Amino acid sequence: MENKIDNIKEEINNYLNQEKNVKEDWIEDNHPIDIAEALSELEASEINNFTKLLETEDLADIFEESEKDLQIDILKSKSSQEIIDIFSHMAADDITDILGLLTIQKRKELLRHMKQDDALVVKNLLGYDKESAGGIMTTEYLLLNKNLTTTEALKKIKNIAPDTEIIDTIYVSDDRKKLVGSVDLRDILSSDDDKILEELMDDNIVKVTADVDQEIVAQQVAKYDLTVIPVINKNDILIGIITVDDIIDVIEAENTEDLYKMHGVDEEERSDTTLLQSVKSRLPWMFINLATAFLATFTVAIFEDVISQVVALAAAMPIVAGMGGNAGTQTLSIVIRGIALGEIDFKDNWMLLFKEAMVGIINGAATGLVTGFILYLMYGNYYLGIIIFFAMILNLLIAGMFGFLIPLSLQSLGIDPALASAIFLTTVTDVFGFFVFLGLARTFLIHLI
Amino acid sequence: MENKIDNIKEEINNYLNQEKNVKEDWIEDNHPIDIAEALSELEASEINNFTKLLETEDLADIFEESEKDLQIDILKSKSSQEIIDIFSHMAADDITDILGLLTIQKRKELLRHMKQDDALVVKNLLGYDKESAGGIMTTEYLLLNKNLTTTEALKKIKNIAPDTEIIDTIYVSDDRKKLVGSVDLRDILSSDDDKILEELMDDNIVKVTADVDQEIVAQQVAKYDLTVIPVINKNDILIGIITVDDIIDVIEAENTEDLYKMHGVDEEERSDTTLLQSVKSRLPWMFINLATAFLATFTVAIFEDVISQVVALAAAMPIVAGMGGNAGTQTLSIVIRGIALGEIDFKDNWMLLFKEAMVGIINGAATGLVTGFILYLMYGNYYLGIIIFFAMILNLLIAGMFGFLIPLSLQSLGIDPALASAIFLTTVTDVFGFFVFLGLARTFLIHLI
Numbered sequence: 001m002e003n004k005i006d007n008i009k010e011e012i013n014n015y016l017n018q019e020k021n022v023k024e025d026w027i028e029d030n031h032p033i034d035i036a037e038a039l040s041e042l043e044a045s046e047i048n049n050f051t052k053l054l055e056t057e058d059l060a061d062i063f064e065e066s067e068k069d070l071q072i073d074i075l076k077s078k079s080s081q082e083i084i085d086i087f088s089h090m091a092a093d094d095i096t097d098i099l100g101l102l103t104i105q106k107r108k109e110l111l112r113h114m115k116q117d118d119a120l121v122v123k124n125l126l127g128y129d130k131e132s133a134g135g136i137m138t139t140e141y142l143l144l145n146k147n148l149t150t151t152e153a154l155k156k157i158k159n160i161a162p163d164t165e166i167i168d169t170i171y172v173s174d175d176r177k178k179l180v181g182s183v184d185l186r187d188i189l190s191s192d193d194d195k196i197l198e199e200l201m202d203d204n205i206v207k208v209t210a211d212v213d214q215e216i217v218a219q220q221v222a223k224y225d226l227t228v229i230p231v232i233n234k235n236d237i238l239i240g241i242i243t244v245d246d247i248i249d250v251i252e253a254e255n256t257e258d259l260y261k262m263h264g265v266d267e268e269e270r271s272d273t274t275l276l277q278s279v280k281s282r283l284p285w286m287f288i289n290l291a292t293a294f295l296a297t298f299t300v301a302i303f304e305d306v307i308s309q310v311v312a313l314a315a316a317m318p319i320v321a322g323m324g325g326n327a328g329t330q331t332l333s334i335v336i337r338g339i340a341l342g343e344i345d346f347k348d349n350w351m352l353l354f355k356e357a358m359v360g361i362i363n364g365a366a367t368g369l370v371t372g373f374i375l376y377l378m379y380g381n382y383y384l385g386i387i388i389f390f391a392m393i394l395n396l397l398i399a400g401m402f403g404f405l406i407p408l409s410l411q412s413l414g415i416d417p418a419l420a421s422a423i424f425l426t427t428v429t430d431v432f433g434f435f436v437f438l439g440l441a442r443t444f445l446i447h448l449i
Numbered sequence: 450m451e452n453k454i455d456n457i458k459e460e461i462n463n464y465l466n467q468e469k470n471v472k473e474d475w476i477e478d479n480h481p482i483d484i485a486e487a488l489s490e491l492e493a494s495e496i497n498n499f500t501k502l503l504e505t506e507d508l509a510d511i512f513e514e515s516e517k518d519l520q521i522d523i524l525k526s527k528s529s530q531e532i533i534d535i536f537s538h539m540a541a542d543d544i545t546d547i548l549g550l551l552t553i554q555k556r557k558e559l560l561r562h563m564k565q566d567d568a569l570v571v572k573n574l575l576g577y578d579k580e581s582a583g584g585i586m587t588t589e590y591l592l593l594n595k596n597l598t599t600t601e602a603l604k605k606i607k608n609i610a611p612d613t614e615i616i617d618t619i620y621v622s623d624d625r626k627k628l629v630g631s632v633d634l635r636d637i638l639s640s641d642d643d644k645i646l647e648e649l650m651d652d653n654i655v656k657v658t659a660d661v662d663q664e665i666v667a668q669q670v671a672k673y674d675l676t677v678i679p680v681i682n683k684n685d686i687l688i689g690i691i692t693v694d695d696i697i698d699v700i701e702a703e704n705t706e707d708l709y710k711m712h713g714v715d716e717e718e719r720s721d722t723t724l725l726q727s728v729k730s731r732l733p734w735m736f737i738n739l740a741t742a743f744l745a746t747f748t749v750a751i752f753e754d755v756i757s758q759v760v761a762l763a764a765a766m767p768i769v770a771g772m773g774g775n776a777g778t779q780t781l782s783i784v785i786r787g788i789a790l791g792e793i794d795f796k797d798n799w800m801l802l803f804k805e806a807m808v809g810i811i812n813g814a815a816t817g818l819v820t821g822f823i824l825y826l827m828y829g830n831y832y833l834g835i836i837i838f839f840a841m842i843l844n845l846l847i848a849g850m851f852g853f854l855i856p857l858s859l860q861s862l863g864i865d866p867a868l869a870s871a872i873f874l875t876t877v878t879d880v881f882g883f884f885v886f887l888g889l890a891r892t893f894l895i896h897l898i
Binding site: 028029030031033154157158159161162164166167168184185186189190204206221222223224225226227244245247248249251252255256258259260262263264265269270271272274275278279282283285286287289290292293294296297298300301304307308311312313314315316317318319321322323325326327329330332333334335336337338341343344352355358359362363366367370371374378422423426430434 | 477478479480482603606607608610611613615616617633634635638639653655670671672673674675676693694696697698700701704705707708709711712713714718719720721723724727728731732734735736738739741742743745746747749750753754756757760761762763764765766767768770771772774775776778779781782783784785786787790792793801804807808811812815816819820823827871872875879883
């Protein structure tokens with residue numbers, strides 16, 4: 001994989017001296033996304049020299065597949081008219097995304113230069129929340145009237161096909177322009193007699209309104225195995241479609257976001273983020289973690305007199321904290337994935353909470369027994385063993401319950417259920433774990449000394 | 450969403466008393482997957498009564514969309530001949546998945562009853578690793594010779610279309626049956642003059658061999674925005690295709706697996722797993738975590754004499770452990786996502802390791818400064834503050850480096866990079882963090898008392 005990109009990088013530099021037909025062959029032989037990837041590793045001047053030589057259509061293909069940073073670099077070197085030319089080969093949703101990267105002034109200038117119809121479509125798309133169905137939909141769909149015959153439909157499809165994103169699903173509207181169904185192209189192709197579309201169409205289609213969150217859209221597409229999902233307005237009129245390649249991007253982005261947020265990493269960070277950006281992304285979370293860690297410190301500080309008399313307690317503390325944190329994060333992982341996949345069923349909440357509590361008690365008892373026995377062997381005091389046994393049961397019970405309650409509470413507050421949940425959780429298990437363990441130790445202090 | 454499933458559950462029971470045409474309308478009005486979801490909440494006898502009344506084709510549609518448990522329940526109530534009838538409406542890859550759930554004896558019996566051709570295809574598919582391209586591919590594709598004209602091609606497509614999974618991408622082979630390109634149906638439809646396929650086809654297609662891991666296949670599909678990817682054998686002959694709906698399932702499964710494995714949860718566990726299964730899934734990991742937590746305990750035990758003289762150290766321990774664990778998990782999250790998305794670039798490894806080390810030093814210094822100051826205020830000893838300041842820098846440096854090295858080392862050993870990585874990591878940060886912190890405390894003990 002890497003070699004491929006390196007080769008392309010080298011070839012891009014050779015490309016500048018090639019004959020026209022060699023250039024055309026080279027462009028055809030390499031995927032726009034591979035070229036975009038290679039370009040992103042080159043200097044601004046090299047990028048500029050290369051893009052100047054490309055046909056606008058080829059440049060548009062590469063441009064569409066580029067990362068944000070490269071897109072901005074390319075746009076910087078182009079005039080407004082050149083940008084408009086690139087746009088003329090791009091889908092409305094991709095143009096909208098690009099405009100979102102620019103200053104309002106530049107955006108307005110480009111919209112002024114665009115064809116009025118196109119500008120209207122793009123302006124409309126710009127109005128939707130970026131993470132909603134409207135924000136990721138495109139307007140290049142096939143919509144035909146339900147009274148068309150298959151022959152008429154096929155003729156229309158042939159004409160429109162080059163301009164749409166998806167051709168194997170054709171949407172069907174009634175005379176009042178309402179979306180009433182969809183037909184597979186295969187059914188139109190293989191229908192011999194001249195049926196009207198209404199007879200062939202599936203009138204039970206999965207659709208979303210423009211304001212639906214992209215995560216919900218992705219769940220619908222995944223659940224019903226769709227390659228495209230229609231977006232309608234409040235009057236049931238088709239206003240766009242979302243294709244499965246964009247849905248995959250949504251799924252990957254949401255997955256990254258969940259894992260990152262859970263552990264306090266900014267959702268924009270990638271493995272190639274610069275040092276300064278990484279520090280900026282992670283340091284705020286480190287300070288939040290520090291604030292919560294001090295809660296654990298204050299808890300321990302309350303019991304300093306006990307620890308000074310039984311130092312073995314300090315040695316056992318990492319077990320209480322570690323096991324509680326780990327058990328809670330197990331539950332947390334399951335609940336966060338369950339929410340992301342739309343599997344968590346709210347009416348079963350109390351049953352699930354009860355189950356997590358029970359898992360905590362059982363696992364706490366099992367590991368607590370072993371821990372108690374080892375500590376007894378280490379320090380020769382069986383009270384210490386009994387105390388940690390009960391502390392583990394209580395801590396893992398709390399860990400299971402909070403691993404379940406934290407993400408669901410965040411969600412019911414309208415906050416992302418993954419947000420810093422691991423940080424909150426370990427605070428709860430640390431504070432509670434130390435409190436129970438050291439509290440029990442104080443109660444039975446006379447047997448420990 | 451829930452109401453929908455509840456409605457269907459109710460209607461399934463009414464369904465038993467309906468007229469034939471009412472039944473047919475009802476089946477058409479409800480998505481097979483919604484019916485499957487409702488069925489999975491019913492009793493075995495209700496499921497049996499319902500499935501008995503269905504046309505085989507409708508049953509096959511519902512069966513395909515069912516969860517494993519429901520599929521097994523349905524199969525139990527059917528004779529071999531009935532199962533074969535259901536299979537006749539299903540794609541080869543789905544049949545293969547079902548057979549994988551059965552005992553070898555039952556599997557052989559069903560294969561004996563199947564049409565010889567179909568049985569051969571399925572036997573072949575059964576031979577591939579479940580998580581490889583071969584294991585998730587299907588054999589219902591469109592392959593045409595490159596010398597066919599568009600008119601000839603269109604005629605063939607019309608005939609074959611009902612039996613394929615994907616119709617908008619047509620694969621093209623040469624006379625020796627090698628896969629040489631693909632044509633979009635739209636290009637065939639909109640080509641006016643009678644071109645041969647070779648002229649229209651794209652000969653630069655992304656393809657995989659059958660042994661490629663499903664995660665890599667998913668990365669390719671996501672990268673190149675594909676709706677289908679061809680699978681070839683060593684001789685470049687097309688042997689199957691993988692459709693994007695299966696790729697979405699792979700992506701979601703791999704994402705669940707990564708998050709689970711990272712935190713020590715069995716990949717099979719779901720939010721609706723029973724109590725006993727959950728304990729069985731998580732307890733082994735809790736014991737692994739316990740073993741590693743004891744390493745931290747032994748480390749602290751070495752310094753018991755120091756702690757007994759300066760109990761404030763015990764109170765500061767949760768900060769050292771918590772901050773190190775959190776910083777390391779930030780790095781871990783980024784590296785695991787980077788590997789999953791194919792973004793981590795191995796030649797840049799040393800640069801990235803250096804960056805993570807630097808982030809650790811900077812964030813350690815920033816949070817260490819604040820921690821040192823607060824501890825100074827709490828205990829009035831500025832040596833304690835200075836010690837924790839340096840301990841935090843060293844611990845976060847180690848955390849960043851191991852958060853990076855653990856997943857990459859696991860990967861280079863051929864082990865899933867996410868496997869228990871959070872557990873290993875917190876062990877490293879706990880043991881090292883305590884060792885540095887308490888070690889520094891011992892060195893400067895005279896200033897702390």
